Amino acid sequence: MTAPLLDLVGLGWDDSWRELASAYAETGEVGRVVRVDKTLCTVVTESGPVRASYGASILDAVAADVRAAPCTGDWCVVRHWPDGPSTVEAILERRTAVVRAASSGTSTGQVLVANVDVLAVVVALHPEPNLSRIERLVTLAWESGARPVVVLTKADLATDAELLAADVRVAAPGVDVVVCSTVTGEGLADVHALVAGNLTIGLLGASGHGKSSLTNALVGAEVLTTKQIRDDGKGRHTSVRRELVPLPGGGAVIDTPGLRGVGLQEAAEGLASTFPDIEALVERCRFNDCSHEGEPGCAVQSAVADGTLAERRLDSWRRLRREMVWMASRTDARLRKEQLKKWKAITKQNRSFRR
């Protein structure tokens, strides 16, 4: 037997994946999706990278639910056909998923990346980070099922990096905050430690905050192009694919451009995890339906009054909650419409039967 060409263990392959895959032993070979171009997936298998299109069962599943489409980070089963082509026949059940909220015309969100173990919210220390933005991204990160962390980049440009990091720690309780710079190399070992044990880290954040630079620093080579910053401090928009990049010492990184636009859908748990302080206060309000706008016995307002809760943080929590409720109502309306369509079809059928 020859040694495998590629080390799937370094990409995160383990006993529980093996167990899940055992059901497909006859179907084909396992591999990890490293990128997707429309409906063509690049899958790294033990015998090398292959390009695979959707197999029949994937096509069927996708027709019923777009979340069944293979995405970067998925572990899958690939079948090699005698006449050349390869197809993805099955996707192993995902451990984590970053889902883009449903857009108009669809009833379910779309999975953007799968099986990320650690989801890093990447934010530059210069210009000064926006804490409400961080709270929003951390909420999304919690919701994915992955372990959220905050990676503060460009420490070399900030004069008070540690002070800023302290503010971020308050905005993201229970979340590790790492300070780094790809220019000085400060903190890069801490970032690298996040993937110890062949874990996959996803990078979440707006463009220009140093995600590609960080990926290159972790890989130790220029695998991704970084962009020049404009004079106003904003990064120029460059569209790059979500691609899984294996790291030399094991583990992988997925640079995820475009994820900042991800909406909050059914993010109640993520919100509770990001704002445990506020959720605890809410429990102590006198009225169950307290709106925290000035009712008597409001624990939230009294925490703002005595300075234990920042007004900004309360605003951020309110805004994210409103957005969530709005997203939920939109989805419900869409489901109702679909239900109605189904019933109309059925009643029409019944009527024609009776004739």
Ligand SMILES: Nc1nc2c(ncn2[C@@H]2O[C@H](COP(=O)(O)OP(=O)(O)O)[C@@H](O)[C@H]2O)c(=O)[nH]1
């Ligand atoms: N001074 C400094 N500049 C950085 C650092 N990391 C990235 N940059 C610069 O910030 C800009 C945007 O970085 P890039 O990695 O392309 O950001 P992305 O859009 O998040 O992928 C580039 O000009 C980088 O050279 C850092 O740690 N320190």
Ligand SMILES: [Mg+2]
């Ligand atoms: Mg980039």
Ligand SMILES: [Zn+2]
């Ligand atoms: Zn209240």
